[in-house]
Amino acid sequence: MPDGPGESGGGSGSAKADARKLGIGLVGMGVVAWAIGNLFLAFGYYPNWFFDSKILIGVLALVAGVGGAYLFFFFLNMFVEGLPERLSLLATPYAYLLPAFAAIAVMLLYPTIQTINYSFANDDSTEYVGFANYREVFSSQAFRDSILNNVLWLLLVPAVTVAFGVLVAVLADKLSTRGEQVSKSLIFLPMAISFVGATAIWSLIYAFDTTGLLNAIVTSLGGEAQTWLQISTARLNSLLLMVILVWLQVGFAMILLSSAIKGVPEETLEAARIDGASELQIFWRVVIPQIKGTIITVFITVVILVLKVFDIVYVSTNGNFKTNVIANLFFNKLFADDQAGQAAAIVVILLIAVMPVLVWQVRHFREEEANR
Template identity: 60%
Template sequence: MTIKILNAIIAVVGGVLGAIVLYWLLNKLAELLPGRWEDRVKPYLFLLPAVAAISLYLIYPAIQTLIYSFANKNSTAFVGFDNYTSLLKSQNFQNTLFNTLLWIIIVPAAVIVVGLLIATLADRLGPRGEKLSKTLIFLPMAIGAVSAGAIWKFVYAVRPPGQNQIGLFNGIFTGLGGDPVNWLQLSTLRFNSLLLMVMLLWMQAGFAMVLLSAAIKGVPTETLEAARLDGAAEGTIFFRIVVPQIRTTLITVFITVLIGVLKTFDIVYVMTNGRSKTNVIAVDFFNQLFTNRNNGNAAAIVVMLLIIMIPVLVFQVRQFRAEEAAR
């Protein structure tokens, strides 16, 4: 145990010192070059370590994964589109895709609605009440998905009829006279998936609230006053005046939550591991890789995930360029 701590300290000190020495050397190297060349080469030397890390950890593996997706389970022979066709034909994977689609449709919208509701309400409280309520709602962001799993297991837990219920939902439900329900196995209308989505909503609503609340505070008071003088109702003011002015932030929150949703792994893995029709694409990837030991299928699944993300990626890049042009 002390060895581990020592190793960590060595890693940090060595890593930081190593980086400093590396940049110093790169800089010295550039200064050896004749005048003009020094300025030409130096930017690339400053970028080199970061770009190397990104290439090694993201770009090269992404290309490699694309290649694996056309190969068999041990990546020893090419099989063409077999991984894709067999996945898309399988009932299980169709089910997984359908669930992922539900997550995409429901969660970002729900997070925005709840975040906006809380932001609007908290804005009407006094400073102390506002700060307290916002902190309480923001806090689940710091709690990781696995800890959230431990927390919510106690909400959804079930005991056989006749025994005392220890889960909050069943405690309330049986208290009202119902029979205990195994919530996480209740796949009718994908109710169990909805319950997992509630967990993500619980974790992310605070994030939406913080950004949206800041944006709402930025709406000029004059426009609100003018509308009030004209006799507009509060609802009209909100939808016709506030919402258009915080549009950019709404889009940002939507995109960010959407990206988070597509990568959702831990919640589903911890709570159900995809059983009872709750599987999503990121969990399926993990199980193909480790339970089925099938590199080909796993790679094909991530490539499909990547394809689903292309519209988001294009949007993101365009948004960035528009921002840069406005600078």
């Protein structure tokens, strides 16, 4: 039976409205993407348009980034709503996932592929040289020193960070509610400081003259002031730099581990006490096994961070006095020595070193999710 005039008109009006949504959404997404792209290109190529003001550029980037994302998804939603109902339901999840995947592809996958490609090219990436960059890197004493330092960082920093995190979490848990909040806030506070800022703070502590806190303590005890960051004996200067990263990350470890400790069922603790276990035995045999997953997660997170450590070394010593690490070596190869091929090779080596850790972390996370 044919539809009545009203129904036919309603269907036609609905189709026109959907077509209008499709058109507006498609044009809107294109305009927003074009405008944001051109604005960010202008930041890089024509900073004089913004009075060479980094503050103004930063504010505009923040507004354009957040506002542009809102407008883009607003028009994207309009576009999806304009599709036929069945197609709209099918496309909705992909409409919001694909932009994120596209951003990952542009910001991560494409640069990764390009870096691997450039690692087989010469210094100015104009012709291929095969594995020459890798041979040069592996035969370099600077690279071997950087590898050794990175291994030392890997052996010490994650373990010390987790150990202090557990210790602080347990001790803070014994305090009153107010005391726990204050102590945790103070310990977590360094997380709000950038690596560069933290290094600047600790540089004052390690300073040579008596304004340096460490030298002030040493001289007050009758010792002599030292240039601490130049003492490479037993890698003392590298150890002092590791202290900075531990100081920054203990708060992160503490928060996660404290949450895990509070999640330990009280019944298991009471059962252990009834069986006559001491508090130390309860800690090692009851609490630690039940927060093992969180400990591993924190440990792996810090391991990945250590593999990429750069700011602390660059700001404090720039890799001098046997403190260099892989990331800082890459930076100097690229920007100081203009050796783009070797720099790319170093990054690829670092990527290969990180990959097994990432794979293991993903597998561990899936196992933890499956056991819940």
